[in-house]
Amino acid sequence: MDRSEVPMGDDTTIFGKILDGQIPCHRVYEDEHTLAFLDIFPLSPGHTLVIPKQRVAALHELSDESAAAIGRVLPRIARAILRATGATAYNVLQNNGAAAHQAVFHVHFHIIPRHGDAGLGLGWHPTALGAEAAAELRSRIADEIET
Numbered sequence: 563m564d565r566s567e568v569p570m571g572d573d574t575t576i577f578g579k580i581l582d583g584q585i586p587c588h589r590v591y592e593d594e595h596t597l598a599f600l601d602i603f604p605l606s607p608g609h610t611l612v613i614p615k616q617r618v619a620a621l622h623e624l625s626d627e628s629a630a631a632i633g634r635v636l637p638r639i640a641r642a643i644l645r646a647t648g649a650t651a652y653n654v655l656q657n658n659g660a661a662a663h664q665a666v667f668h669v670h671f672h673i674i675p676r677h678g679d680a681g682l683g684l685g686w687h688p689t690a691l692g693a694e695a696a697a698e699l700r701s702r703i704a705d706e707i708e709t
């Protein structure tokens with residue numbers, strides 16, 4: 563199987579099947595709300611996925627409880643990966659939506675230790691933020707934040 567054959571879906575995603583025990587994974591951590599396991603197509607040795615047990619596709623759909631649980635374990639798992647692999651740098655990548663390169667529609671965080679330049683390539687093409695646009699966007703986003 564190559565990466566293009568990775569199944570998609572919602573509550574029937576490949577990660578849902580891992581949670582249900584229908585397919586195996588290389589588990590590194592599990593608690594009531596989260597599971598972490600090795601990515602089977604790793605970008606580098608130690609590439610790990612951290613998922614909530616809540617079955618939603620995108621980060622913004624997570625409950626506060628799931629979000630808090632993920633936030634609590636991410637640094638802990640990152641520390642373990644650094645110690646276990648000897649890497650000193652890593653990327654945390656979290657894709658939402660096909661246009662953002664999401665292939666499995668169950669929220670997941672990639673922790674990707676860096677061993678030189680191999681594996682993950684990032685295209686980063688910044689533009690300028692004008693004062694007027696900044697003021698308008700800042701206020702539009704701030705007004706939408708749920709408290």
Ligand code: AMP
Pocket residue numbers: 565568576587599600601602603604611656657663664665666667
């Ligand atoms: P994304 O593009 O962010 O949706 O990435 C999905 C990731 O899931 C890819 O890096 C895949 O290699 C990984 N993946 C797909 N199926 C499995 C599986 N059964 N076990 C572990 N990782 C998987």
